[in-house]
Amino acid sequence: MPENTDAVDAGTTVDGTLTNEEEAWYTIDLDAEDTISVVFDSAFGDWTDQRVEISISDPDGAVLDSTEVPEGEPLRTAIGATTITAGTHVVGIASLEGEISYSVLIDVADQDPYEPNNTRESATEIATGESVDSVVVGDEADWFAVDAVAGEGIELDLTAHDLALNRDIEMTLFDPDGNEIGEIPRDRPYGVYSTQAALDFNGLVDSAIGADVAEENGSYHIRVRGVDGSVRGFTAYTLIVETVELDQYDPNERRETATPLTPGETIEAIAVGYDHDWYRFDAEEGDVIMINYEVTQFTDLYDPEFTLYDPQGNVIHSDIAPPRTVTAATTGTYHLHIAQEDETTPAAFRNRLGYALTVRLNEEVPPPAGVAFTDQDSDGTRVVIDEVTVPESGFVAIYDKRLITGEDLVEGIRGVSPFLETGSHDQVAVTLADPITETQRLWALTHRDTNDTREFDFSATAGDEDEPYEGETTLVMDDACITIT
Known part of the structure; x- marks a missing residue:
């Protein structure tokens, strides 16, 4: 046994610093068939021209396990072994090159209360x-x-x-x-x-x-x-x-167990990062297929992917948004697969997303949301929107700041239009509840009527109701310079 050893108990962490080619030794008394583990740790930093060796020896001096931690890799490294005989075992820490500050955990495995469960x-x-x-x-x-x-x-x-x-x-x-x-x-x-x-x-x-x-x-x-x-x-x-618990349609993880959809009827479901939702519906050649998808329970970092298959199993659409319209090329059963997109991360793996899904056949496609707002003169109490389109009814609100996302929009509203029925509207006058007194730029943003009250409840609900319409990449809005006359 080496000289100048320090005796330790199981679960002990020892710290020290070794000069170039210096050694440190620790002894621990073990029973036969104990499993010992030695975890070497050194802080990140400049670990060039530094190497260390760690080892475990039995009472007779035979090395049970050892390893060298090379230059540039000062990460937590472990060695370990199950003892053959009882007695005093030796753990060695040796600097092979350079001065080394270290921390070493010397521990013995606790009894496993669940054994035997190896098969x-x-x-x-x-x-x-x-x-x-x-x-x-x-x-x-x-x-x-x-x-x-x-x-x-x-x-x-x-x-x-x-x-x-x-x-x-x-x-x-x-x-x-x-x-x-x-x-x-x-x-x-x-x-x-x-x-x-x-x-x-x-x-x-x-x-x-x-x-x-x-x-x-x-x-x-x-x-x-x-x-x-x-x-x-x-x-x-x-x-x-x-x-x-997921939703009433699970398990519908495979094409063979796909949930049947009746065109025109809406279902509400739950998607999770590890979940696959499959649906099926029948269409005839020439039918116009429209898939309506709406998030009912939002979650961060979750981007579902929508894949539509024809009756022969060919992919006819695959994207993070469902197809707006697809014309059925053949008669038969079509399948829709909803799952996490390819770039899934652990952060989103178990996130839950609520959604409503409707498949419609041969219905008129509503126009996309849009707004046209041009420069104009005003007395500061009223502006006019040239044209606004709301696919599912709603409003157009006037803001006094540039809008980037759907967040933090409650402040900055100067005025709101009357309720607008589904469709396009020309020359929509908006009275500014908070008039402007100097020439400035204003922004017109389209909003939904999500709760069917025909009243603009976006501000009163802190943005939970009547949220803005969104296009493919941004909010549906336009801006204009309003000159005070």
């Missing part, structure tokens, strides 16, 4: 919402089982404790038939199903999420193990599995 057949049954604290040792896998009802969302949260680069863990979701499932965002960003290969501004990302929709009643299984099947030593973790 699907021996999976531990857990309740939804239950917090499971367990540990993966070496190349073992932990299996858990949870019951779900068809149409429910299954949401997984996995958190690794004292994570290091070679102690990353992953989880996998299996259906009642043993098939691997689990929706993964299509650009496969970090933080989904695995803690591997990611840094944030605070260091390693120690958590991962996962989810999918249960397509049948039964017992679903979750496997937790090291990335690539093994961890260095052990990794302690917490797993939580939740089941959540």
Whole structure:
């Protein structure tokens, strides 16, 4: 045993600084079949011309595990091993090059209360919402089982404790038939199903999420193990599995289970980042298909993609907006798929979005919203809109500032037109409740009548009702210079 060793207990973190080629030694008493893990950490910074070696030796001096942390990689690195004999084991930290400040966690795996659960057949049954604290040792896998009802969302949260680069863990979701499932965002960003290969501004990302929709009643299984099947030593973790209600049409995850739509009838549904909503409807050759889609429950960072298929399964539309009109080329059953767009991120993966969907056939297409507002003279109490079109009725409001988005628009309203029926209107006079006294530019913005009150309730509801019409890229508006006479 090396001289000048310091005895430590399991769970101890030691800090120190080594000069060039200096060594530090720590001893820990272990029982046979204990699993020890040593996590080396060094602060980010100038780590050029610096290398360190960490090792674990048994009571006879045989090295159980060791690794070298090379120049330029001062990240949390772990080694670990399961002991063969009881006795005093030695952890070594050696500077191979340069002065090195370090922090080392020396720990022993706690007993796993859920063992034996190393196979699907021996999976531990857990309740939804239950917090499971367990540990993966070496190349073992932990299996858990949870019951779900068809149409429910299954949401997984996995958190690794004292994570290091070679102690990353992953989880996998299996259906009642043993098939691997689990929706993964299509650009496969970090933080989904695995803690591997990611840094944030605070260091390693120690958590991962996962989810999918249960397509049948039964017992679903979750496997937790090291990335690539093994961890260095052990990794302690917490797993939580939740089941959540979606909408009455789930599970409609596949073309074969698509929800039938009756043209002209509106359905209200819920979409989630890991959800696939499929719908079907019949059309005859020459029918004009119009798909109306409206968000009823808004969420940030969620952009659904709409894909329309003809009866032969060919894609005839794919975009983040539904097709305004499509003419049916053949008679048969058409399918509409609504799901997250390709560039899904973990932030949006489990966000919920409420929407209303209507498919119409051979109905007259309402004109898009529009407004024309030209420069004019005024006494400051009244302006005239040359032309305004509202597809679903509404108003035109006059603002005294440039409008960029639909946010923070409640302030700055100078006046509002009377209620406007669906269609186009010429020479719409707007009285300014807040008159202007000097020549300036004003903006005319079209608004919906979302609550069918025929009254402009946008200001009174802090923007929750009668929101603005939006075009493909911006709000539907126009501006004019108003000269005071």
